[in-house]
Amino acid sequence: RHIQRPRRAGNPSSCPCLSALQHIKAFYNATWSQRYGQSPSQDLLTVMYSLTVSVFALGGLVGSFPVGMLVTRYGSTLLVFLASALMGFSRYLASPEMVIVGRFVTGLHSGICLSVVPMYLGEIAPKNLRGFLGLVPSIFICLGVFSAQVLGLPELLGEDGYWPLFLSLVVIPASLQLLLLHWFPESPRYLLIEKNNVRGATDALRWFLGKDDVRDVLEEMREEQRSLSSLETISVWQLLRDGSVRWQTLSVVVINMGMQLSGIDAIWFYTNTIFQHAGIPGPEIPYTTVGTGAIEVLAGLLGVSCFTIEKLGRRPLIIIGFSFMGFCCAGITLALVLQATVPWMRYLSVACVIGIIAGFCMGPAGVPFLMTAELFKQSHRPAAYIVGGSLNWLSNFTVGFVFPFLQMSAGAFCYLVFCGVCVLVALYVYLVIPETKNKTFVEISQIFATRRPFLAAPAGAVKMAGREILSSPHQEPSGFAP
16 A cells, blocks of 8 residues: 655655555664664565565464364454554564564464355355355455555555554454354254254254245255265365365365465555556555455456356356456566557556456455365365365465565566466366356265266276286286376
C-alpha cells in the first residue's frame, strides 16, 4: 500500500508516495542502525522483508498439520489476539522480531481455518449447494484483501505512523469469529460417521437445512457410513501409501500446489512493485491496487464462480481459470519487455495483472479446497486436507520468499515460470480429474476406482511378462510400464 509523505528537499529520488513495504523497511533500517551502529545492506533488508511477507505462509504450513488441529481444540482464535498485540506494539518497542513473530502467529491461525473451514462447509452442505458453499471461504478472502487495500489508502491508515495499527486490525474479525462460533453445531456427517450419534446428526441437519424431514440426507450419509464400516480414519502416511486413492492424492497435490505457484501470491504480495516496474506513476499506484481488489471481489461474487459452479461444474472453471492466468502471465512478460519502446505497454501489464486476478477467481481461488473435500471419503478426508493444506502453504511461502530474488535475477521473464505452472495444471485437470458436480462422495470414489492404479502395472502386462520370463529363463525381466 502506498502512503503520502512530504518530499525531502535535496533528495531527487524521494517520492511523495511511499508504500507500506518502504515504511516497514525504513523501520527495520532505523532499528538495525540503532542496535548495531550501522545501516543494513539492501540485500539484508530484502531478506528481512521477504521473511516478513512469507513467514505468514510458514505459520499457515504449521497450522495445517495435526498440531494445528490440537490448537483448534484449545482456542486457535486466541492466537490472533497475541499476534495483534505483537505487531501493534512492535514499533513502540523497536522490535522487528515482533512483526515477524506476529505474522507467523497470524499465519498459524489462518492455516488452521483454511484446513477446517472448507472441510466443515463441504460436510454440512447439501449436494446441490456444495460447490457454492465451497467457494465461500475464497470470496471472504477476496473481501479481506480488498478491505486491507482500502484501509491502506493515504486518506485512511496509509500514513507512516499508522502501520502498526493497520497490522493489528486482524483482532476485529477474530473477535467476531470468537463470538459467533459458539452458535454453530458440529458437522452432521462427522457426528454420524465418526461418532455414530444419529440423534445429534439429525438435529444438526434440521438446524442447517431448516426442515424436519431429513431422512433422504441421513440415508445418503448412512450409505457412506456403511461403505466405511470396516475402515478407520487414516493418517497422512497411510494416505500416501494407499494405492486405491493414489490418483486422488496426486490430484490434491497438483491443484493445491498449482493454486499457489500460479503467480497469484506474487501479484498479491508485490502488486505495488509490479505496477512500479510497469511505469505507473507513484501517486496512482495505491488506487490502481484498490481497483484490482475490487475487480477480484466482483469476479468472485458476480463472475463465473459462485453463481455458475453448480451449472458449469468444477472442471471447466479450474481449467479455464488456470489457462487464462497462464495467458496473462505471458502477457505481463511481453508488456514489460516492450514497454521501454512501446509506451502503451504499461497499460497492458496492468490489464494482465487484472486478468490474472480474474482468472484466479474463476476457479483456482476456491475449487481446490472444494475438490479436496469431494475427492475423498470421510475416512481419508482429514489426512487429505493435511497434505493439500501443507503443500498449499509451503508453495505460498516459497513464492513469497523467492519472488523478489527471482524478479531481480530474471527480470520480466520471471512470469514465464508461473505461465508454465498454470498450463501444466490446466492440462492435468483436463486429462485426469473427473467432474464431481452433483455426485455423492461414494460415486466420486467409484469413478477413480475404475482408473488404472497410478504407478502400477496393468494385470495383463504382469501376466504377459510372467509368460515371457518362463519361456526365457536366462532373459533379464524388463521394467513394467506404468
